Amino acid sequence: MAVYKIVELGNEILREKAKAVPKITPNILKLLDNMAETMYGAKGVGLAAPQVGVAKRVVTVDSGKGLVGLINPEIIKFDGLETDSEGCLSVPGTIGDVDRAAMVEVKYLDRLGKEQIIKAAGLFARALQHEIDHLDGILFIDRAKNIRKIEQE
Ligand code: ZN
Numbered sequence: 001m002a003v004y005k006i007v008e009l010g011n012e013i014l015r016e017k018a019k020a021v022p023k024i025t026p027n028i029l030k031l032l033d034n035m036a037e038t039m040y041g042a043k044g045v046g047l048a049a050p051q052v053g054v055a056k057r058v059v060t061v062d063s064g065k066g067l068v069g070l071i072n073p074e075i076i077k078f079d080g081l082e083t084d085s086e087g088c089l090s091v092p093g094t095i096g097d098v099d100r101a102a103m104v105e106v107k108y109l110d111r112l113g114k115e116q117i118i119k120a121a122g123l124f125a126r127a128l129q130h131e132i133d134h135l136d137g138i139l140f141i142d143r144a145k146n147i148r149k150i151e152q153e
Contacts, residue, residue: 011090019057024111039060040062091139092152103119106132
């Protein structure tokens with residue numbers, strides 16, 4: 001496995017609409033593995049492929065409930081509203097308050113190409129919405145209020 005370099009604000013790929021994965025190949029599985037390693041290495045809760053320079057609809061999330069790798073994720077249901085502070089590995093040193101659905105249902109393909117549906121709430125739901133936004137070229141700063149700088153570790 002390998003750790004990718006995380007691209008930051010200003011890189012055009014973060015503003016592109018990522019392409020759906022037509023077929024799950026060994027390269028896609030490698031991408032998922034390396035994204036997970038990159039996400040854990042950066043202490044992130046989620047990572048989207050455009051953040052490592054790959055314009056494909058692939059996301060990894062671990063909000064404390066275990067690793068989930070999602071291919072072609074799509075929000076099919078959402079409910080409620082929650083506002084909380086959010087940051088992004090591609091926008092270091094910055095947080096802001098973002099309104100998100102409190103609960104989402106997401107349809108995606110797993111590593112075997114099998115369709116899955118997960119229900120998520122709280123931080124898990126927030127992370128999924130944040131990462132799926134990345135696939136459409138949307139960054140949290142586009143939605144955030146009270147954007148502020150924080151001290152970096
Ligand atoms: Zn992000």
